Amino acid sequence: MNLDPKIPSGPLADKWTKHKFDIKLVNPANKRKYTVIVVGSGLAGASAAATLAELGYEVLCFCFQDSPRRAHSIAAQGGINAAKNYQGDGDSVQRLFYDTIKGGDFRSREANVYRLAEVSTNIIDQCVAQGVPFAREYGGLLANRSFGGALVSRTFYARGQTGQQLLLGAYQALERQIAAGKVKMFPRTEMLDLVVQDGKASGIVVRNLVTGKIDTHAAHAVVLGSGGYGNVFYLSTNAKGSNVTATYRAHKRGAGFANPCFTQIHPTCIPVSGDYQSKLTLMSESLRNDGRVWAPSSAGDKRRPDDIPEAERDYYLERKYPSYGNLAPRDIASRSAKEACDEGRGVGEHGLGVYLDFRDSIKRLGSDTIAQRYGNLFQMYERITGEDPYKVPMRIFPAVHYTMGGLWVDYNLQSTIPGLFVIGEANFSDHGANRLGASALMQGLADGYFVLPYTLSNYLAGMSRDPVTTQGGEFRAVQNQVEEKLQRLLSINGKRTVDSFHKELGKIMWDKCGMSRDRAGLTEALTKIPALREEFWQNVRVLGEGENLNQSLEKAGRVADFLEFGELMCADALTREESCGGHFREEYQVEGEAKRDDENFAHAAVWEYQGDGKAPTRHVEPLVYENIKLATRSYK
Amino acid sequence: MKLKLHVWRQKNAKSEGRMVTYDAPDVSTHMSFLEMLDVVNEGLIAKGEEPIAFDHDCREGICGSCALMINGVAHGPQRGTTTCQLHMRQFKDGDEVFIEPWRAKAFPIVKDLVVDRSAFDRIIQAGGYVSVNTGGAQDANNLPISKEAADQAMDAAQCIGCGACVAACKNASAMLFTSAKISHLGLLPQGQPERQRRALNMVQQMDKEGFGNCTNQFECEAVCPKEISVQFIARMNKDYLNASVCGPDPGKKAGGED
Numbered sequence: 001m002n003l004d005p006k007i008p009s010g011p012l013a014d015k016w017t018k019h020k021f022d023i024k025l026v027n028p029a030n031k032r033k034y035t036v037i038v039v040g041s042g043l044a045g046a047s048a049a050a051t052l053a054e055l056g057y058e059v060l061c062f063c064f065q066d067s068p069r070r071a072h073s074i075a076a077q078g079g080i081n082a083a084k085n086y087q088g089d090g091d092s093v094q095r096l097f098y099d100t101i102k103g104g105d106f107r108s109r110e111a112n113v114y115r116l117a118e119v120s121t122n123i124i125d126q127c128v129a130q131g132v133p134f135a136r137e138y139g140g141l142l143a144n145r146s147f148g149g150a151l152v153s154r155t156f157y158a159r160g161q162t163g164q165q166l167l168l169g170a171y172q173a174l175e176r177q178i179a180a181g182k183v184k185m186f187p188r189t190e191m192l193d194l195v196v197q198d199g200k201a202s203g204i205v206v207r208n209l210v211t212g213k214i215d216t217h218a219a220h221a222v223v224l225g226s227g228g229y230g231n232v233f234y235l236s237t238n239a240k241g242s243n244v245t246a247t248y249r250a251h252k253r254g255a256g257f258a259n260p261c262f263t264q265i266h267p268t269c270i271p272v273s274g275d276y277q278s279k280l281t282l283m284s285e286s287l288r289n290d291g292r293v294w295a296p297s298s299a300g301d302k303r304r305p306d307d308i309p310e311a312e313r314d315y316y317l318e319r320k321y322p323s324y325g326n327l328a329p330r331d332i333a334s335r336s337a338k339e340a341c342d343e344g345r346g347v348g349e350h351g352l353g354v355y356l357d358f359r360d361s362i363k364r365l366g367s368d369t370i371a372q373r374y375g376n377l378f379q380m381y382e383r384i385t386g387e388d389p390y391k392v393p394m395r396i397f398p399a400v401h402y403t404m405g406g407l408w409v410d411y412n413l414q415s416t417i418p419g420l421f422v423i424g425e426a427n428f429s430d431h432g433a434n435r436l437g438a439s440a441l442m443q444g445l446a447d448g449y450f451v452l453p454y455t456l457s458n459y460l461a462g463m464s465r466d467p468v469t470t471q472g473g474e475f476r477a478v479q480n481q482v483e484e485k486l487q488r489l490l491s492i493n494g495k496r497t498v499d500s501f502h503k504e505l506g507k508i509m510w511d512k513c514g515m516s517r518d519r520a521g522l523t524e525a526l527t528k529i530p531a532l533r534e535e536f537w538q539n540v541r542v543l544g545e546g547e548n549l550n551q552s553l554e555k556a557g558r559v560a561d562f563l564e565f566g567e568l569m570c571a572d573a574l575t576r577e578e579s580c581g582g583h584f585r586e587e588y589q590v591e592g593e594a595k596r597d598d599e600n601f602a603h604a605a606v607w608e609y610q611g612d613g614k615a616p617t618r619h620v621e622p623l624v625y626e627n628i629k630l631a632t633r634s635y636k
Numbered sequence: 637m638k639l640k641l642h643v644w645r646q647k648n649a650k651s652e653g654r655m656v657t658y659d660a661p662d663v664s665t666h667m668s669f670l671e672m673l674d675v676v677n678e679g680l681i682a683k684g685e686e687p688i689a690f691d692h693d694c695r696e697g698i699c700g701s702c703a704l705m706i707n708g709v710a711h712g713p714q715r716g717t718t719t720c721q722l723h724m725r726q727f728k729d730g731d732e733v734f735i736e737p738w739r740a741k742a743f744p745i746v747k748d749l750v751v752d753r754s755a756f757d758r759i760i761q762a763g764g765y766v767s768v769n770t771g772g773a774q775d776a777n778n779l780p781i782s783k784e785a786a787d788q789a790m791d792a793a794q795c796i797g798c799g800a801c802v803a804a805c806k807n808a809s810a811m812l813f814t815s816a817k818i819s820h821l822g823l824l825p826q827g828q829p830e831r832q833r834r835a836l837n838m839v840q841q842m843d844k845e846g847f848g849n850c851t852n853q854f855e856c857e858a859v860c861p862k863e864i865s866v867q868f869i870a871r872m873n874k875d876y877l878n879a880s881v882c883g884p885d886p887g888k889k890a891g892g893e894d
């Protein structure tokens with residue numbers, strides 16, 4: 001497997017500028033002769049599809065939702081980072097670059113991260129030009145706030161609905177291109193496989209979710225912006241439909257999957273209330289600007305929070321990390337909450353929660369100011385829990401939120417399959433072992449608006465301009481495989497529902513490959529998952545028909561892939577014998593803090609599929625740090 | 637608690653639908669409405685019956701997928717709340733609950749409780765954007781925008797496109813949805829060059845899709861999960877009138893400035 005990252009030569013700060021100049025361009029008159037498939041319509045997919053269409057390419061865009069506006073980027077609450085330094089507080093491209101590398105625990109590629117920081121400022125300009133209503137000061141200029149893992153205020157926001165507003169901006173740009181006839185949109189259409197012909201990504205096989213019809217589409221290049229795989233845990237903050245199918249199918253067709261064990265557990269989510277729980281709801285990290293996290297000092301303290309005096313409260317983040325305090329990065333804040341609960345100091349009915357308390361801020365700023373900053377989040381909390389956070393501290397617990405791992409891509413965002421590009425959360429490139437808050441939106445839009453449109457032209461310029469067709473034998477073969485698999489799922493007619501398998505897989509993953517992992521647990525998971533998968537293929541019950549809207553069938557296909565992918569994740573977690581970022585191995589720690597092993601693991605682990613029932617091969621891309629010194633991450 | 641559910645079942649767009657009664661015997665007050673349906677569906681599958689189809693995705697009140705008419709009220713009894721955020725503590729033991737899809741000519745039923753809302757996308761295609769290509773935008777702070785204008789634009793922009801406004805309206809009017817986008821962009825300087833043209837084209841598309849007109853009952857505002865104000869409809873009407881009288885050319889703008 002060729003893992004050449006294709007990093008341009010020259011000084012770090014000049015690489016992108018130089019690369020943009022070196023890139024081959026496609027003559028404007030020829031652009032319409034190239035067809036590009038974009039899978040997914042979130043921030044990355046919609047921004048890429050719109051921009052490519054504006055440039056003149058013919059774009060086919062696919063999403064499983066009923067409208068591209070509903071992709072899960074819409075749920076991002078807190079904000080988007082950019083190195084604008086509007087606050088004059090010492091921010092710069094260099095500092096955003098450094099914070100991101102350090103936040104990722106030195107497991108990301110320098111050149112990619114630097115480019116991300118560099119284009120971050122263009123994103124804000126672009127979004128404002130589209131009419132995204134970011135929060136503003138009375139003077140009319142843009143407002144900022146701070147987020148975990150940073151000591152500057154560089155986060156732009158639109159109340160608690162930043163993802164929504166950015167996605168609507170990209171969606172509107174996309175709809176404009178649909179109206180212009182440059183993008184053909186396929187909503188309620190799910191990619192079920194990738195077609196690789198003559199060694200190149202040549203198209204996809206999709207299912208129309210309303211009619212059930214299986215179709216093929218050909219293109220000169222395929223772009224996956226299909227999001228992350230957090231739902232392998234069943235319970236996560238992802239949307240119910242979010243899945244790994246597009247990226248995992250591409251993996252099975254030859255794309256290397258990088259660092260699948262790097263998953264992010266978000267520290268501030270609403271705790272689970274019962275076994276009917278279908279998803280977890282995030283409370284934006286921005287709440288940690290004004291809320292203080294604490295747990296009772298002594299185990300088993302069942303008093304109401306009001307009755308616990310100041311001296312018997314443990315503001316553990318402020319105690320352990322005095323300089324970052326409540327704004328410690330997500331992995332650290334999550335693990336600390338777990339520790340408190342493991343010590344029996346958790347709160348709420350099941351003892352799986354800690355407090356996020358606004359009492360002091362309300363005293364200092366007044367409840368009006370707090371309402372202005374977080375009003376909609378407080379309302380959401382009250383609707384779900386029936387408790388008023390103005391009066392009673394919020395109860396929070398960590399939940400799976402984001403996946404840093406994804407398909408391996410080089411500097412051009414191209415996977416190990418020529419012609420297959422991967423953007424946004426679906427790739428592995430920029431966040432290392434832990435993503436900083438407000439950086440997912442930044443990366444999605446950076447890839448879609450400002451990186452892919454350049455690097456894709458470099459690839460297409462070397463391609464024949466002949467129209468593409470789905471006549472090739474490979475299209476027929478892959479389509480048949482997809483149809484057979486669906487038929488098989490419908491014909492098992494066993495005893496257990498798809499959800500029951502998904503929940504069981506999720507529990508294995510959460511227990512053995514969640515916030516902390518160890519050899520014994522991972523080894524156990526690696527025997528349990530294949531057994532569960534086997535049972536799934538014997539005993540799942542999928543009712544209804546293939547030729548109709550069939551939500552059970554949709555879920556079954558996704559869960560079937562999760563049942564394979566979970567095993568890959570555990571294998572990755574087992575072989576990464578160090579702790580870094582969101583990957584915490586019990587065996588590798590110093591006084592409760594992650595112990596990285598730079599000598600042996602300063603690399604991306606990239607997995608190559610070897611066929612059904614065969615162990616995948618682990619390759620590595622060494623991470624070379626030329627500009628920053630590897631250091632122990634300290635937020636103390 | 638125990639509930640009796642009456643649910644609209646319809647195999648597909650072509651077949652006829654009917655209400656079917658189900659028992660929900662073991663409902664916790666902490667469940668969301670959709671989790672209650674999940675549990676009912678698990679029971680149906682166990683009995684060999686096809687589960688009830690309904691649209692849902694984020695389950696945190698922002699994607700706009702979920703869309704249920706609950707006891708005749710779009711998104712159910714709690715104000716400012718999507719179906720997915722509605723929790724069962726709003727109901728009591730023994731309640732009968734009627735669950736239907738959005739009903740509007742422009743939102744044809746796909747299956748059970750799932751409807752086709754692509755008409756909303758086509759309204760946006762008619763002009764719900766600022767015509768700016770990627771790249772070359774000026775520095776974001778070069779154009780100060782008053783906090784009041786930005787806040788008001790955000791009030792309109794937070795529409796989630798769920799279609800409750802249409803479902804609640806006796807005329808199946810989409811004017812709250814359409815006016816929210818026209819106002820979001822019309823309140824900002826970036827939206828000015830296309831303001832008249834946008835109002836004209838989006839309203840025309842709305843009519844073409846078969847949505848009805850507004851007769852000022854404000855049912856839409858009452859059920860809107862984002863509590864979007866009907867004042868935006870007035871703004872839209874003003875822009876539409878300007879554009880109808882003077883044509884879509886902003887140079888010939890009539891009426892007051894704002």
